[in-house]
Amino acid sequence: MNTRKRSANLQMVTKLLVITVGMFAFGYALIPIYKHVCEALGINILTISERQVPGNGAVGKLPTNTQVDTTRTITVEFDANARGPWDFKPEIRSLQVHPGELATVMYEFQNIQNRAMAAQAIPSYAPRQAAPHFVKMECFCFNQYELQPGEKKEWPVAFVIDPRLPKDVTTITLSYTFFEVGGKVPAAPTAALQQPVAGGAS
Secondary structure, eight states, X not given: OHHHHHHHHHHHHHHHHHHHHHHXXXXXXXXXXXXXXXXXXXXXXXXXXXXXXXXXXXXXXXXXXXXXXXXXXXXXXXXXXXXXXXXXXESOSEEEEOTTOEEEEEEEEEEOSSSOEEEEEEEEEESGGGGGGEEEEEEGGGSOEEEOTTOEEEEEEEEEEOTTSOTTOOEEEEEEEEEEBTBOOOOOOOGGGGSOOOSSOO
């Protein structure tokens, strides 16, 4: 009798283990299955990371309407502020883009000191209501960087202007303040954004 019970219990445990393993396998298989279904139906929702960084505007998430609005042209001005003995500037001062159009601009940085340093950038926008509509797909402001004495770097900013940007906004200024990590973190620049960008980086 005991042998029969043990045999029955063993069979039940085996069945439960098989069911458990099957459930885990099915759970892992759902992701690629879902991805293939989305691709087959033309739904592309798994290819974009939806990072949100407080105070950085929209980050890494494409606007709901990803079609390019060729009826509007937005002038994007680029500004750079260096809080320390180093060179920091955008490669171009302004760029005209259509809402929904992906654009990329490079920023140049050089550590002109005779020591290594770690630094990070703080972005700000003008006018302020443009910030939620300035979608950065790639930005050096996400990370801290260490540069050796005399080292020079170029970093990209890839962005899309959300087509839902208010119609009265025709110019956006993207400003970065680059500061050394470990020192006092400066407030985001505001006074410099009240007038158009002109000349070199301050």
